[in-house]
Amino acid sequence: MSQYPPPYSPPSFDYYQPAQPGTPDLLAPARRASIVMFVVGVLFLVCGGYIGIASSVLNMNQILEQQRPSLPPEAQGMFTPEILRAYFVGICIAAIIGAILMVGLGLLVRRGSFAGIVTALVLTILGLLCFLCPAVGTIPMFTRLPFQAGITLLILAVPLLLLGLQLVWLIQGASGVSRLRAWQRQYQAQYTQVQYPYGGFQQVAPSPQAYGYPTRPPVSPPPPGQPPVVPPPKQM
Numbered sequence: 397m398s399q400y401p402p403p404y405s406p407p408s409f410d411y412y413q414p415a416q417p418g419t420p421d422l423l424a425p426a427r428r429a430s431i432v433m434f435v436v437g438v439l440f441l442v443c444g445g446y447i448g449i450a451s452s453v454l455n456m457n458q459i460l461e462q463q464r465p466s467l468p469p470e471a472q473g474m475f476t477p478e479i480l481r482a483y484f485v486g487i488c489i490a491a492i493i494g495a496i497l498m499v500g501l502g503l504l505v506r507r508g509s510f511a512g513i514v515t516a517l518v519l520t521i522l523g524l525l526c527f528l529c530p531a532v533g534t535i536p537m538f539t540r541l542p543f544q545a546g547i548t549l550l551i552l553a554v555p556l557l558l559l560g561l562q563l564v565w566l567i568q569g570a571s572g573v574s575r576l577r578a579w580q581r582q583y584q585a586q587y588t589q590v591q592y593p594y595g596g597f598q599q600v601a602p603s604p605q606a607y608g609y610p611t612r613p614p615v616s617p618p619p620p621g622q623p624p625v626v627p628p629p630k631q632m
Contacts, residue, residue: 422576423508426569430506432562433516436523437498439555444491451484494523505569510577513570520563527555 456477497519504512531552537545 422572423569425565425572426505426508426513429513429516429562429565429569430502432558432565433498433502433505436555436558436562437495437502439558440491440495440498444488444495447484447491448488451481451488456480494519505566508569508573508576510570510573513566513573517563517566517570520559520566524556524559524563527552527559531556 460475460477460480501512501516501519505516531549534545534548534552537548
């Protein structure tokens with residue numbers, strides 16, 4: 397029987413499978429954030445498509461006349477049907493681009509990509525600012541048109557709540573991915589230490605001189621055109 401122990405075989409781990417009972421699932425917040433990103437992406441796509449269709453079908457003159465009383469006096473002369481149509485088309489394009497980015501980044505976030513999580517965080521903060529500014533601007537409308545202002549705030553509250561929840565889970569997901577990477581580096585270091593206990597250096601075999609035996613002098617190559625000369629056998 398051999399006296400040497402069998403080689404160490406590291407256990408196999410699948411980091412994308414759910415955690416075992418009793419162990420923390422570090423990628424769970426990232427997966428939850430990806431689900432919210434998919435929902436927000438679909439919501440952006442539906443709203444952008446609806447606004448794009450409405451801008452090409454509805455009568456902008458009629459809409460402008462209906463909304464003119466809600467505008468400040470100094471801004472009533474700034475809006476024309478062409479400007480209002482271009483405004484709706486811009487919202488449609490921005491919503492579709494945001495939907496594509498949300499779905500694409502959601503796939504990266506679900507896989508635990510740290511770069512995808514950071515990019516999604518930046519996009520989420522920009523989305524919150526885009527919806528928060530109109531919500532704050534709607535507050536002065538309560539003195540003149542309280543019903544329309546309340547409906548507008550309720551509509552804006554839906555994406556604000558979803559993006560806020562998404563932001564919280566993305567921050568937790570970034571922390572979980574960082575901890576998972578640190579654990580992977582620690583595991584790799586422990587595996588390397590077990591696999592190469594001498595620091596990874598190979599042992600060099602000692603030369604014959606270390607055991608007291610003489611070494612044969614090196615044989616010089618023969619001159620060009622002559623066969624090699626075989627040295628005479630050593631006398632015992």
